[in-house]
Amino acid sequence: MCICTCWAGGRSGGRQDRTQVAILQGGGNPKAVSYYENLLKTTAQLLPFEDKAAKAYARLRLDRSLRAPDAMQLACAATAGVDLFITNDTRLHSKQVPRIQFIVPLDRVPI
Template identity: 50%
Template sequence: MGPRRRGLLRQSTSCGMAMSRIFWDTNLFIYLFEDKSERSERVSALRQRMIEREDELLTSALTLGEILIKPKKMGNDKLAQFYELAISAAATVLPFDSPAALKFAEIRQDRSIQAPDAIQLACASVARADLFITNDNRLTKKNIHGIQFIQSLENAVL
């Protein structure tokens, strides 16, 4: 058994280290798949480090929908299928179900958080994410029960 955090048992890696549950907002997948800048390199390095530490990658079904917009608009079904398979293979895709909907309603009480962001945060919260990584700096200032830390991509520790 792994160490306790906030009353929950955490899984351990094969090395005996605690495994983190890290939620990626949609923009990280966009950088990984479509961007050829240093943001893409940073996301790739972050993912490699997560694999080395045996961290669990989380995202939501909303991410899958958002990432498929461009390939669908271009009529590129092969690219859409590639994105869907790549995300599903690498990450646990969390549903926007009843518990997430209840958390969404709570989060949206803060009207500065837009609905898509609130869905992402709600899914991460219900999944008890240790870290939520985004490139939306407005979200890094929020405190959402169920998420240990919200970090921007540029400040995420590799």
């Protein structure tokens, strides 16, 4: 599993990224936060949001139906060579993103 990092303000290694923050909010449930922190540390590869991803992000944002956080995730995944993007956000399933072959919900992943 790859999770793209999207620095909130520049490239400072000490800052949490938006993706991680969104996952770890957990509705104020400390047990859930702890679970997801451990899950990220042991199963995820965090990918930096770098110049290539920024350029891809700018192209994706030309599609105004894509929200900024979604465009960041897709741009980072595409530039990292991720060809299977798993999301339950049905608005993204029909999107065509260069270098990403499939955008599918978890229940359609052929595992």
